[in-house]
Amino acid sequence: MTIAGAWHAASQRIDRLDARLLVEQVTACTHADLLAHPARSLSTDQLSRLDALVGRRAGGEPLAYLLGSAAFYGREFWVTPAVLIPRPETELLVELAIERVQPHSGARILDLGTGSGVLAVTLGCLCPEARLTAVDLSVAALAVASSNAARHAVEIDFRAGQWFSPLGEERFNLIVANPPYVAQGDPHLQQNGLPFEPQMALTDGVVGGDGLACIRLVVGGAAVHLRPGGWLLVEHGYDQAGAVRELLHRQGLADVASWRDLSMIERVSGGRLH
Numbered sequence: 433m434t435i436a437g438a439w440h441a442a443s444q445r446i447d448r449l450d451a452r453l454l455v456e457q458v459t460a461c462t463h464a465d466l467l468a469h470p471a472r473s474l475s476t477d478q479l480s481r482l483d484a485l486v487g488r489r490a491g492g493e494p495l496a497y498l499l500g501s502a503a504f505y506g507r508e509f510w511v512t513p514a515v516l517i518p519r520p521e522t523e524l525l526v527e528l529a530i531e532r533v534q535p536h537s538g539a540r541i542l543d544l545g546t547g548s549g550v551l552a553v554t555l556g557c558l559c560p561e562a563r564l565t566a567v568d569l570s571v572a573a574l575a576v577a578s579s580n581a582a583r584h585a586v587e588i589d590f591r592a593g594q595w596f597s598p599l600g601e602e603r604f605n606l607i608v609a610n611p612p613y614v615a616q617g618d619p620h621l622q623q624n625g626l627p628f629e630p631q632m633a634l635t636d637g638v639v640g641g642d643g644l645a646c647i648r649l650v651v652g653g654a655a656v657h658l659r660p661g662g663w664l665l666v667e668h669g670y671d672q673a674g675a676v677r678e679l680l681h682r683q684g685l686a687d688v689a690s691w692r693d694l695s696m697i698e699r700v701s702g703g704r705l706h
């Protein structure tokens with residue numbers, strides 16, 4: 433079968449763009465190759481790999497896991513089913529973070545729940561003299577984050593463990609966190625490919641809870657790990673901004689505020705240590 437024929441056949445089963453990207457993946461060709469050489473043939477092996485990938489996509493598996501890669505803030509990152517697929521709304525955390533650190537200041541930055549490492553790596557690229565530390569409970573996620581740090585030549589001190597526990601008494605100029613915040617039992621966990629993502633990246637697992645258990649731990653522990661004037665910035669769910677601001681106020685943080693993502697949803701809240 434030709435590349436054009438394979439693309440057409442795959443497009444009958446899945447989205448046309450997804451089909452094209454999977455054809456490019458198995459044939460190791462670019463979009464330009466595909467347009468320039470539509471009559472090139474696929475080998476039997478390529479056809480059977482494409483058929484398997486199209487079947488998985490038709491079954492709801494996210495495209496990023498099939499491609500092994502996802503874009504974040506203009507860079508490509510490796511992703512595996514051990515990590516959350518980076519979301520565009522998380523780019524707001526990067527914007528807010530870089531407004532708060534001088535790019536050449538040698539600031540200490542902590543990324544809690546680093547997953548694929550997108551936040552730590554992106555901040556490392558944008559603030560080349562910052563000293564980066566990143567924590568995750570998942571050793572498998574840390575392996576992916578570490579490969580992304582190498583891919584983008586960013587030096588990051590990775591630590592395995594629960595939130596602040598691997599950090600002793602270390603203090604930071606900036607702490608960013610995108611913790612799991614979907615309430616256990618929320619029907620969204622069954623939709624849009626979420627069943628394929630690590631549940632520990634999505635939900636705090638508290639049955640009957642409000643999804644805020646991890647955010648409470650992150651906000652509750654931040655003050656003793658911030659340097660004077662240092663900021664904590666936390667991503668949260670679309671309806672959690674008020675509750676997170678309340679948690680930040682209770683920790684005595686100053687300049688508490690929430691910021692809206694491109695969908696105009698309050699998506700990140702934060703505060704500063706006096």
Ligand SMILES: C[S@@+](CC[C@H](N)C(=O)[O-])C[C@H]1O[C@@H](n2cnc3c(N)ncnc32)[C@H](O)[C@@H]1O
Binds near residue numbers: 548567569593613
């Ligand atoms: C929503 S994902 C965020 C991943 C990445 N920072 C991003 O923005 O795409 C949350 C991450 O928190 C990690 N995590 C969950 N529970 C944790 C805990 N108790 N301590 C540290 N990390 C935890 C998960 O493994 C997951 O990688």
